[in-house]
Each structure stands twice: as structure tokens, then as C-alpha cells.
Amino acid sequence: MTVTLGEIVARSRRRLTESGIADAAREARLLIGGLLEIDATAFITGEGRILSADDASRVDDAIRRRTDREPIFRILGRRPFLRLVLELSPETLEPRPDTELLVERLVPVARETVARQGRCRVLDLGTGTGAILLALADMVPGVSGIGTDIARGALETAARNADLNGVADRVTFLESDWFSRIDSRFDVIVSNPPYIAAPVIETLADEVRRFDPRRALDGGADGLDAYRSIAAGAREHLEKDGTLALEIGFDQRHSVSALMEAEGFLFEDALRDLGGNDRVLVFSAGPKR
Ligand SMILES: C[S@@+](CC[C@H](N)C(=O)[O-])C[C@H]1O[C@@H](n2cnc3c(N)ncnc32)[C@H](O)[C@@H]1O
CATH class of the missing domain: 1.10.8 (Helicase, Ruva Protein; domain 3)
Incomplete structure (x- = not known):
């Protein structure tokens, strides 16, 4: 019929x-x-x-x-993110509009860095689809960098997205447990790490709980495990006038700031999402300790 x-x-x-x-x-x-x-x-x-x-x-x-309850963009296999279209796979989080805020906050930082020194090196920890690094590379021609993840399938998707979006010559993707395989310094370190407290995951909407990979959500018992690892390793991988920018859960502003400040980072700025929740924290390297 x-x-x-x-x-x-x-x-x-x-x-x-x-x-x-x-x-x-x-x-x-x-x-x-x-x-x-x-x-x-x-x-x-x-x-x-x-x-x-x-x-x-x-x-x-x-x-x-x-x-x-499978989300629309998972069914379609791809979703828009700023000026990009990103392929998704079972091992990648579906990038969220909140993360576009984080990228937009970093665009002027990257432009100023390029204007000052001709290039801006970015490290995107837990890159997933590559969303953050690829969008920055797309919006700022002098950006190059590395995206890391522990999920091999995510890294394959990120590399394909780099090709599809025409920035593959300026980015590389590396399997690394946070900083474990990183041995250089960057002008910008950025991350949208897993930040949901493990007990909360069971209460999330089906669309998230059943379709986003657990590794992309699970921040350990209190949701802060990834921030602890990032705080511990960021100083020796950030240039002295570099910027550290993190996406956070709605109630993590004070706990994440405390972790970063304990390592000597200086709080610069906090951004709220469209729902009015704290969503992005920005720090500078601060004086050498
Ligand atoms: C919330 S997702 C963010 C993905 C992407 N950056 C975005 O914003 O759409 C967190 C990512 O961190 C990765 N991840 C989890 N544990 C990690 C670890 N120990 N080292 C590196 N990446 C990790 C996950 O596989 C996932 O891709």
C-alpha cells in the first residue's frame, strides 16, 4: 500500500x-x-x-x-554542533548545546593566542566525537591540537569527524587515560569530562541512561573523579599564560573550583547555560609554584 x-x-x-x-x-x-x-x-x-x-x-x-526512547540524532547517526555535523557512534556521548557555550567562550582566547604567537595548541581531554577540538579548529584557523579518550571507538569516530569537517590536518586523536600519554604543553586545556555521580545515573532519563555510554557519564561516587585527575595533571601540561576550561554539572561550581584552586589555578570566569545553571568554569595558569 x-x-x-x-x-x-x-x-x-x-x-x-x-x-x-x-x-x-x-x-x-x-x-x-x-x-x-x-x-x-x-x-x-x-x-x-x-x-x-x-x-x-x-x-x-x-x-x-x-x-x-532512542534520541533522534542517534537514530540519524549524526548531529549538528555549531558549524559542524558530527557522526555519532555507540562509544560517543551525543554532544549537547551546553558544550557549544564552552567552545564559544574559548574562541576569543584561541584568536588572541594565535594573534600573539601565530598558533594556539589545544588539548581536549575526553574528546568523544571530537566536538570541542574540531569546533575550535573550525572556527579559529590557527588552532591545532590533540583530543584524547579512553574509548577507542570514540577516537575512531572523532578522526572520521575531523575528515568530514575538513580539519584533519590540524588535529590528532590519542588513546590516553587523562594525561597519561601526553608529554607536551598546551595553550588551552579543555574538557567536558564525565561528571554525573554514579548513584544518580540510574535516575537519568532513558534517552541518556540507555544510549549515552556509561564511561561518558560516570564521574565516580561524588561525580568529581575526572576533575581530580585533571587538576593533578593540568599544571605540567599548560603553558604559563594558558587557559583551563571545564564543563561542569549544575551543582559543581564550588567543588570543582576548590580542586583547581588547590593546584594553584586562578578562577577567571563562570558561565551559565540557558537553564540558568553554572555550566562552564574558566581558570588561568596562575603563578608558578
Ligand atoms: C561527557 S563525555 C564528553 C565528550 C565530548 N568532549 C563532548 O563534549 O561531547 C566524556 C568523555 O570522556 C571520556 N573519558 C572517560 N574517562 C576517561 C579517561 N580516564 N581518560 C580519557 N577520557 C575519558 C569518555 O569516554 C567520554 O568520551
């Missing part, structure tokens, strides 16, 4: 609503648009278009996955 675009949009929206998805109309359009490469205008002008049996079954399968 044939189905038109308009009919499959209506059917998809209904199935999403029935399964309790809040913004079913938007999600149906995003999923169908992404799968069939249909833009907003084509949704309006192409309502009567008859879908091939293959396209219709791809849409139905995607909607079924969404009713099982």
Missing part, C-alpha cells in the same frame, strides 16, 4: 504522541526530514509525494526506535 509524505508525517506524529514523546510534531519532522533529506519548504510543498516502500519502512523503523 502506498503512503504519501503527508500521511507518514501524520502517522509518525500520532505514534510519537501515543508513546508519550512531548514535542511529537517537531520530532516527527526532524526525524523524517533527516532520514529523507527533506527541508522545511519541501514538507509543505511535497505533502502529496508518494514515498517508496523502502523510504516508508525506514521512517517507520526510525519512529519505532524513537518510541523506544
Whole structure:
């Protein structure tokens, strides 16, 4: 039996609503648009278009996955991040809009560094899809650097994303437990590490708990394990006038600041996300100790 675009949009929206998805109309359009490469205008002008049996079954399968709580961009296999499109894989966190804030805060830092010394070397710890390093390299031509992760699958995805986004000549990806395989200094050290306290993970939405990799979420008993490792290693890998920038959980501003300040870093700045929560902390290297 044939189905038109308009009919499959209506059917998809209904199935999403029935399964309790809040913004079913938007999600149906995003999923169908992404799968069939249909833009907003084509949704309006192409309502009567008859879908091939293959396209219709791809849409139905995607909607079924969404009713099982798989996030839209995981189903599509890629998501936008600032000016990039990033592929996702089972070993990568899906990058969040909050992390775009962190990148945007670092763009002027990187530009000033390039203006001063011709280049800016960035270390992105726990790089996942490569989102932070790749976006900085994309937005600031003098940026080069290393992205690390302990998840080999994530590093493979990050390297593919570097190729896809045209910055592969300025970045490398390295399997490393935080600083363990890093032996040089950087102008910027940045990280969005796992920061959820382990007992809290079970309470997270299905979309996060079941589909983001545990290693990308689990910050240990109090959520601060990664920050402790970063605090311990950052000084010997940061240039003397360098910047350390961290994404944090909504209630971690004081605990993470205390960890960094205990290692001699100077607090510079805190940024809030769109929900008004503390989300990004920026430190400078501070005087040599
Ligand atoms: C919250 S995710 C962030 C991913 C990416 N930077 C982003 O912002 O979308 C944290 C990342 O840290 C990595 N990770 C966890 N433990 C690590 C460790 N000991 N050393 C290096 N990376 C680690 C995870 O595999 C994951 O990719």
C-alpha cells in the first residue's frame, strides 16, 4: 500500500504522541526530514509525494526506535554542533548545546593566542566525537591540537569527524587515560569530562541512561573523579599564560573550583547555560609554584 509524505508525517506524529514523546510534531519532522533529506519548504510543498516502500519502512523503523526512547540524532547517526555535523557512534556521548557555550567562550582566547604567537595548541581531554577540538579548529584557523579518550571507538569516530569537517590536518586523536600519554604543553586545556555521580545515573532519563555510554557519564561516587585527575595533571601540561576550561554539572561550581584552586589555578570566569545553571568554569595558569 502506498503512503504519501503527508500521511507518514501524520502517522509518525500520532505514534510519537501515543508513546508519550512531548514535542511529537517537531520530532516527527526532524526525524523524517533527516532520514529523507527533506527541508522545511519541501514538507509543505511535497505533502502529496508518494514515498517508496523502502523510504516508508525506514521512517517507520526510525519512529519505532524513537518510541523506544532512542534520541533522534542517534537514530540519524549524526548531529549538528555549531558549524559542524558530527557522526555519532555507540562509544560517543551525543554532544549537547551546553558544550557549544564552552567552545564559544574559548574562541576569543584561541584568536588572541594565535594573534600573539601565530598558533594556539589545544588539548581536549575526553574528546568523544571530537566536538570541542574540531569546533575550535573550525572556527579559529590557527588552532591545532590533540583530543584524547579512553574509548577507542570514540577516537575512531572523532578522526572520521575531523575528515568530514575538513580539519584533519590540524588535529590528532590519542588513546590516553587523562594525561597519561601526553608529554607536551598546551595553550588551552579543555574538557567536558564525565561528571554525573554514579548513584544518580540510574535516575537519568532513558534517552541518556540507555544510549549515552556509561564511561561518558560516570564521574565516580561524588561525580568529581575526572576533575581530580585533571587538576593533578593540568599544571605540567599548560603553558604559563594558558587557559583551563571545564564543563561542569549544575551543582559543581564550588567543588570543582576548590580542586583547581588547590593546584594553584586562578578562577577567571563562570558561565551559565540557558537553564540558568553554572555550566562552564574558566581558570588561568596562575603563578608558578
Ligand atoms: C561527557 S563525555 C564528553 C565528550 C565530548 N568532549 C563532548 O563534549 O561531547 C566524556 C568523555 O570522556 C571520556 N573519558 C572517560 N574517562 C576517561 C579517561 N580516564 N581518560 C580519557 N577520557 C575519558 C569518555 O569516554 C567520554 O568520551
